[in-house]
Amino acid sequence: MKFPALLALSVILFFSCAACSLPFGDDPAPSELSILSWNVQNLFDDVSDGGEYEEFDPAEGTWTSAMFQKRLDRIGEIFDDVLESYPDIVLLQEIENLHALQILGEDILKDRYPWLILFEEEDMSVHTAVLSSVPVTSTARLETGYWGRVRLRPIQEIHFDLNGREMILFNNHWKSRSGGSAATEEGRISAAEVLVSRIRSIVRDNPDALILAGGDFNENHDEYKKNGRAYRTALIPVIEDVPEEWSGSLYLCSDGRDAISTEMRLVLYSPWFDSSRAGTYVYKSQWNKIDHFFLWKSLFDGRDYDFAEFDVIRDVPLLNEYNYPARWDSYSEEGYSDHLPILLKIQNNDI
Template sequence: MKEGKITILSFEFFVFAMAVFLSSCTGCSWPTESRRDDRISLMSWNVQNVFDARDDGTEYPEFDPASGWGLGDYRGRLASLSEVIRLAVPGGADVVMLMEIEHGGVLDDLANDYVQGLGYDYWAASQGADSAVQLGILSRFPIRKARSRSIHLPSSPSLRPIFEVELEMEEGEPLFLFVCHWKSKSGGAEDTEPLRIASASLVRKRIQELEGRQVIVVGDLNEAWNEWDLVGGAYQTALLPVSAKRQSGELENGGVLFDEAEGLWISGDREDAGADGCGLPLYTPWPSCDCNGSYYYRGGWEGIDHMLFSAALVDGRGIDLDSFSVAAEAPWCDEDGIPVSYRMRDGYGYSDHLPIVATLRSE
């Protein structure tokens, strides 16, 4: 385990890294049978708390076997997950990224007992000691490296980890995925924004270190692509649009001044991607998506689940973004497209989030 120390937002952060592999590559073969011509499909989904039936001491109280949570409940969740994985992208996406799984054992059970035959020969999960839920990936492509990067702020509880995964592609450069589940707005949007900024800043630092590589930031970021506009620029947000950037290199709106080195720059214009020469801004396809959102909360839609692409994936060369959509289909959403959340009282439902799907085209 490596330990590093960085300063972000005037706090001291300790970044811990640990590789977690739940499968190995012995005599690796490429996923030719499950692939569709020259396309690479990806799916990201917050699965709403999937816990096994063992008492690990870290689960939420309602999922403690002592509270009545049992093997049948767990198996039912896995069956529902596998149904969506098989149908959201027919035959399963080439890479599936999941938020809110208890640990890697969930992926192990899912891959071996429920989505077997779909070609997911590689899977890995994050490891965050202070988090009840983790991040996971199922892949038809070999996983070169997987590293959990957890952030600890002395003045607040530890944040959920950032899961950095390097995939070996069939040809060319590897694909780097940053699978995320940033802090929710529980406790107030503005009050919790520094915690999301901390996660965004760690991702930003790593993207700059990768210097123009193929990168996708994926997951439930708990804020919209246009969060800055939604709050009227009243305070710094974790996701910052290029439109908020001034030539002076600082942000100013409504008399409030911010340091542009914090947060993660994004744009809905492909031509803006990578303009700073250090891998930022990232491209967000949300403004061009003909969809309501991925999360329905208090009568309104929110697009808080993301795939953000580096310039190398939107420049029209090599592997390039072809499409982005929200998988809003029955049975995991109702006739209005609203997610069918999981209900513990009768064991019915899927998740309170809809999956998002992207397709990359390989030239």
């Protein structure tokens, strides 16, 4: 069943919170928060709704309840056996619908996340989703426009309550590079312009807002350099000398204290500048750093919450014999995802 976005949200919140005790309450704000982002590679349920990719359509006879359950179990295995602990907030990409998210949250992750958020779109086969043990106070869906006739995936905007301190998180899944990086770049630029405009608006009113953007951006943090500076990209290192009219791109710095918002540029911190990890996704035997967290300067000011750690989860179950991501293969019914998860931690300096 398809629900309008706000109704779908209220239904999933009711289902997920009905039997849960909510976190925090009168307790002190947590000393550390962990946030995981993972493109799980097409998690489709076992119900044929008409919008599935052929490989995952039960009506085609190639996708079964047993295979769906195996996908769920594989995700659960990573949470139970690979991660040191369950993250406080989880950003997911490529979830089919609310039904798939609810089963994942309730049956596999055992109701550890009272808040499950996904806005179903009639014209999209997969969606972004958020699972949270941190109280959610409000949500919004940011439309990112079209690439040609193709409607681009909206960005999820989620507001959290850290015992009186608001945190704003954006879950992204930008246009893929299928069809060529240069040919599809306008789709990613369109999403960047929406994200940049929204963050500028927030920090204009509240420069101290805790803001993070995460997800699958389908673009390296240094994509402009990688393409030989041949064309504009959605993500650009702030050190690059580029035309002023490219102000809608998202600029990235290697020191969080240098993050800034002006009419000409929004600059956020990218942990990839300080990471030794090879990447999260492999294409033609080359690692790519296309899964990201971007942070506003308030997470580097020494007050309340500050950036603490960033890492790529690359334990053996997630890697194949070539040490590349062990992507899910429906024919062999093996694998996990073609992306590796990334994990961000922030610490409360006041505790």
